[in-house]
Amino acid sequence: MSTTRYMILSLGLISIAMTGIVFAQRGWSRRDELDAGRNGVPEWEVNKNFPGDLFTFVRIKYDSYGRYGGGWATDYPASDLNFSLRLQQLTTLKVNPEPLVLELTEDRLFDYPFIYIIEPGSLYFSDEEVAALRRYCLNGGFLMVDDFWGDSEYENMRLQLLRVFPDRAPFDVPLSHEIFHCVYDLKEQPQVPSMHSAQRGDASITWEYSRDGSDTSVPHYRAITDDEDRIMVFICHNTDLGDGWEREGEDRWYFDEFSVKKAYPMGINIVTYAMTH
Numbered sequence: 001m002s003t004t005r006y007m008i009l010s011l012g013l014i015s016i017a018m019t020g021i022v023f024a025q026r027g028w029s030r031r032d033e034l035d036a037g038r039n040g041v042p043e044w045e046v047n048k049n050f051p052g053d054l055f056t057f058v059r060i061k062y063d064s065y066g067r068y069g070g071g072w073a074t075d076y077p078a079s080d081l082n083f084s085l086r087l088q089q090l091t092t093l094k095v096n097p098e099p100l101v102l103e104l105t106e107d108r109l110f111d112y113p114f115i116y117i118i119e120p121g122s123l124y125f126s127d128e129e130v131a132a133l134r135r136y137c138l139n140g141g142f143l144m145v146d147d148f149w150g151d152s153e154y155e156n157m158r159l160q161l162l163r164v165f166p167d168r169a170p171f172d173v174p175l176s177h178e179i180f181h182c183v184y185d186l187k188e189q190p191q192v193p194s195m196h197s198a199q200r201g202d203a204s205i206t207w208e209y210s211r212d213g214s215d216t217s218v219p220h221y222r223a224i225t226d227d228e229d230r231i232m233v234f235i236c237h238n239t240d241l242g243d244g245w246e247r248e249g250e251d252r253w254y255f256d257e258f259s260v261k262k263a264y265p266m267g268i269n270i271v272t273y274a275m276t277h
Contacts, residue, residue, distance in 0.1 A: 038077075038081055039077065039078040039081055039082075040248075040249060041078075041081040041082060041084075041085050041097075042085070043097050044085075044088060044097050046094065046096065046097065047094070053094055054094050054095060054096040055087065055093050055094065055095050055096065055114070055271070055275065056095075056096040056098075056099065056100055056112055056114075057080050057083060057084050057087075057095075057096070057099040057100070057114070057116065058099070058100045058101075058102055058109075058112045058114060058115045058116065059072065059076060059080055059099065059100070059101050059102075059115075059116050059117075059118070060072060060101075060102060060103070060104060060115050060116065060117045061073075061101050061102065061103050062103075062104075062117070062123055062125075062129070063126075064122060064123050064124040064125075071119060072101075072117070072118065072119070074118050074119045074147060074242065075118065075147075075242040075243055075245070075246040076101075077099065078245075078246045078247075078248070079242045079243070079245040079246035080099035080116075080245075081097075081099060082245045082246060082248050083245040083264070083267055084096065084097060084099055085097075086245075086264050086267075086268070087267075087268060087271060090264070090268060091183070091268065091272070093271075093275070100112070102115070103129075104125075104128075104129040104132040104133050104136070105126075105128050105129060105132050109132065109136055109141075110136060110139065110141070112141075113140060113141055113142060113274065113275065114141075114142050114144070114271060114274045114275070115136070115141065115142070115143050115144070116143075116144050116146065117143065117144070117145050117146070118145075118146050118147045118242055119147050119148060120145055120148055120153070120156070120157045120160070121148045121149075121152070121153030121156055121157070121211075122153075122156060123156065123157065123160055124160065125160050125163060125164070130163050130164050133164050134164050134165065137164075137165075137224075137226070137232040137233060138226060138232070140232075141232065142231070142232055142233075142234070142273075142274035143232065143233045143234070144234050144236065144270055144274075145157065145233065145234070145235045145236060145237075146236045146239070146240070146241050146242050147236070147239070147240040147241070147242050147243070148237060149207075149208050149209075149210045149211075149216045149237075149238055149240075150210025150211060150212050150213075150214040150216055150238075151210070151212060151214040152210070152211065152212040152214070153210070153211075153212075153237075154220075154237050157235070157237075158170065161224065161233065165224055165233075168224050168225070169224070170222040170223060170224050170233070170235055171222060171223060171224075172220065172221070172222055173221045173222060173223045173231075173234075175188065175189055178273065179221075179231065179234070179269055179270060179273045180266075180269060181269070182269050182272045182273055182276070183265070183268050183269050183272045184265035184266075184268065184269055186265060186266065186269070189219050189221050190219065190239065190241075190261075190262035190263070190265070190266050191206040191207060191218075191219035191238065191239045191262070192206065192239050192240050192241055192243065192244040192258045192262050192263045193205070193206055193207055193208050193239075193240060193243075193258070194208055194240050194243040195243055195247045195250065195251055195254045195258075197209075198254055198257075198258065200251075200253060200254075201253065203257045203258075206219075206258075207238065208240065216238045217238075218238060219236070219237065219238045219239040220235075220237040220238055221234070221235065221236060221237070222234075222235040222237065223235065230277045231273065231274075231277070234270055234273075234274075236266075241262075241263045241266055241267055242263075243263075244258045244259040244262060244263020244264065245259065245263055245264065245267065247259065
C-alpha cells in the first residue's frame with residue numbers, strides 16, 4: 001500500500017481563486033436531464049501505462065442494516081463520481097474517473113490507501129471484517145466515516161471501532177490540526193446537512209435531527225491514530241459531507257452554501273492528508 005500512496009504524492013491545489021470557475025464548468029441541469037450512466041459527470045483521460053499513479057475513491061459495502069442509517073449505498077453513485085471529478089479538477093492529483101465499491105474482506109482492498117464508509121448508525125462488522133479493517137489501517141490505510149447523527153448512532157460506531165482497535169479510543173480532532181488546513185484553510189469545522197434537511201435561504205441551519213432526539217447542532221470530527229500519531233480513521237459525525245458532494249445540478253443555493261464552501265474543501269483536505277501521511 002505504501003508504494004501506491006507515495007507514487008501519487010504530487011498533490012497540490014490550483015489557486016483557490018479558480019474554484020468558482022471550475023465549479024461553473026458544469027451546468028445547473030435538472031437531475032432528469034443528466035446522463036444516466038454517470039449522473040452527468042464527464043469522463044477524463046488517464047494514463048493507462050501507470051495505473052498505480054491514480055487515486056481511486058473506494059466505498060465500502062457492508063451487509064448490516066437496522067433502525068439507524070440507510071446503508072452503505074446512501075448517496076451512491078453521484079457522491080463518489082462528483083467528488084472524484086472535483087478532486088481531479090481542483091488538485092494536481094490524478095484521479096480514477098471510475099470509483100469502486102469493495103468489501104472489507106476483499107484482497108484487493110490493500111491496493112487502495114483510502115476507503116469510505118457512510119451511514120454507520122446500524123453497522124455491524126463481522127469478525128472477518130474486524131480483522132481485515134484492523135490489518136488495513138495498521139498497514140497504512142485510511143478510513144473516512146461519514147453521515148451519521150446523534151448519540152445512539154455514534155455509540156454504535158464507537159463500539160464497532162472498539163472491536164477493531166480495543167486499545168485505541170477516538171479523540172476529538174482540534175481545529176488547529178493540519179487536516180483542516182492542508183489545502184483549504186478552514187476557519188471552522190464544517191457541518192453539512194442533507195439537502196432535504198437544509199432550510200432554504202438560511203445557511204445558519206446546518207444540522208439534521210437525530211432519531212433519538214439528541215442534540216446534533218455541533219459537528220464532531222474524531223480520529224483514531226497509529227503508533228506514529230498518523231490519523232488512520234477519521235470520523236465525521238453530525239455532518240453529511242457525502243450529500244454535499246451528491247447534489248450537484250439539483251439546487252443552486254444548497255450547492256453554493258454547502259458543497260462549495262464546506263463539503264468539497266473538507267473532503268479534499270481529508271484525501272490530501274490521507275495520501276501524504
